[in-house]
Amino acid sequence: MSELHLWLRHEPRTTERRTPVVPSDARRLVGSGLVLTVEESPQRIFPLEEYEAAGCRRAPAGSWASAPRDAVILGLKELPDEPAALPHRHVFFGHAYKQQPGAAELLGRFAAGGGALLDLEYLVDDEGRRLAAFGHWAGYLGAALAVLRHRNRLTAPLTPTTKDELDAVLRPDAGDEEFTALVIGALGRSGRGAWTAFRTAGVAATRWDLAETRDLDRRALLGHDVLVNAVLATTLVPPFLREEDLDSPARRLRTLCDVTCDVGSPFNVLPVYDRTTDWTEPVRRLREEPPLDLIAIDNLPSLLPRESSADFSAALLPQLLAFGTGAWARCLDRFHQACRELGIAEGEFRHD
Numbered sequence: 530m531s532e533l534h535l536w537l538r539h540e541p542r543t544t545e546r547r548t549p550v551v552p553s554d555a556r557r558l559v560g561s562g563l564v565l566t567v568e569e570s571p572q573r574i575f576p577l578e579e580y581e582a583a584g585c586r587r588a589p590a591g592s593w594a595s596a597p598r599d600a601v602i603l604g605l606k607e608l609p610d611e612p613a614a615l616p617h618r619h620v621f622f623g624h625a626y627k628q629q630p631g632a633a634e635l636l637g638r639f640a641a642g643g644g645a646l647l648d649l650e651y652l653v654d655d656e657g658r659r660l661a662a663f664g665h666w667a668g669y670l671g672a673a674l675a676v677l678r679h680r681n682r683l684t685a686p687l688t689p690t691t692k693d694e695l696d697a698v699l700r701p702d703a704g705d706e707e708f709t710a711l712v713i714g715a716l717g718r719s720g721r722g723a724w725t726a727f728r729t730a731g732v733a734a735t736r737w738d739l740a741e742t743r744d745l746d747r748r749a750l751l752g753h754d755v756l757v758n759a760v761l762a763t764t765l766v767p768p769f770l771r772e773e774d775l776d777s778p779a780r781r782l783r784t785l786c787d788v789t790c791d792v793g794s795p796f797n798v799l800p801v802y803d804r805t806t807d808w809t810e811p812v813r814r815l816r817e818e819p820p821l822d823l824i825a826i827d828n829l830p831s832l833l834p835r836e837s838s839a840d841f842s843a844a845l846l847p848q849l850l851a852f853g854t855g856a857w858a859r860c861l862d863r864f865h866q867a868c869r870e871l872g873i874a875e876g877e878f879r880h881d
């Protein structure tokens with residue numbers, strides 16, 4: 530069998546500074562005997578020289594399209610629109626299996642070229658648990674931004690930072706008023722991250738998970754000053770907040786951060802807003818009197834590119850060292866299933 534060739538591509542989205550493999554893990558991969566090519570990238574948080582020092586090969590940005598056909602192309606977010614046909618196996622977040630806009634076109638490009646999408650969201654263990662995810666830092670940032678907003682210290686536009694810089698503004702000042710906070714989905718990756726950020730901010734947040742929302746006490750929920758929603762909703766449950774709750778006289782709630790960002794989905798537990806916020810305008814006012822501010826940013830971990838890349842890479846490394854086995858086979862099956870569901874016929878050149 531020929532040695533595995535991984536190809537770490539440049540991310541076309543200019544704000545995306547994260548990478549799925551950091552230089553120290555690249556060294557481990559190369560040390561295991563595989564070939565790792567790394568594309569030049571002006572914004573990747575780690576300079577190419579660090580990858581080269583780890584034994585990686587260098588290639589121009591975007592040259593993955595002409596990589597050897599057996600190379601496995603690694604990335605995080607969307608591919609550029611060209612080429613139309615994709616002959617390689619690609620590892621990234623495709624967002625293409627839940628009827629998202631553009632899903633059929635993307636899967637069609639793989640079918641046309643005989644390639645395959647190995648979607649990182651579907652890289653799961655035997656029990657269906659995600660093996661590599663950015664949740665921790667999403668939750669950490671969600672809670673951090675909520676605290677900064679609540680303390681009137683959030684400045685826009687948001688720009689990528691480091692945990693040390695973030696923590697420096699997150700720690701409480703002597704004059705800061707105390708407030709209460711609630712994290713829902715508190716036992717998950719994002720929820721634990723959110724709780725940790727609150728702790729850095731000097732706030733002991735209340736923690737709710739499935740057991741506490743089964744028989745939802747909305748009055749208790751509205752009695753907190755700040756709420757961070759970090760659930761992974763996979764079934765229909767009664768919403769945590771409805772429009773009428775925002776006008777309840779019992780509402781103490783002033784700052785709401787929805788890390789989940791399921792707006793528009795049938796599983797949305799916060800159907801009180803209709804569009805996400807972003808780095809330029811991170812906060813939207815949902816009510817004036819008394820005020821209620823919303824933060825719902827769907828690319829939170831990109832604000833801490835170094836820490837979130839390191840965390841993700843550490844989780845992905847053992848999977849890459851075992852490329853092709855169990856979890857990857859499930860990933861490939863999921864790709865074929867998605868193509869079938871969309872009536873996309875894969876050609877004779879496909880990877881199996």
Ligand SMILES: NC(=O)c1ccc[n+]([C@@H]2O[C@H](COP(=O)([O-])OP(=O)(O)OC[C@H]3O[C@@H](n4cnc5c(N)ncnc54)[C@H](O)[C@@H]3O)[C@@H](O)[C@H]2O)c1
Binds near residue numbers: 662715718739760
């Ligand atoms: N905004 C962003 O940038 C960003 C980035 C990464 C992840 N996310 C989102 O964050 C969410 C959480 O991701 P995660 O990796 O932490 O998932 P996870 O599976 O690790 O944790 C989810 C938690 O939610 C709990 N939960 C599910 N339904 C619940 C309910 N009805 N009531 C109370 N708790 C409930 C689960 O028990 C679990 O503890 C997901 O929706 C994910 O898409 C957002």
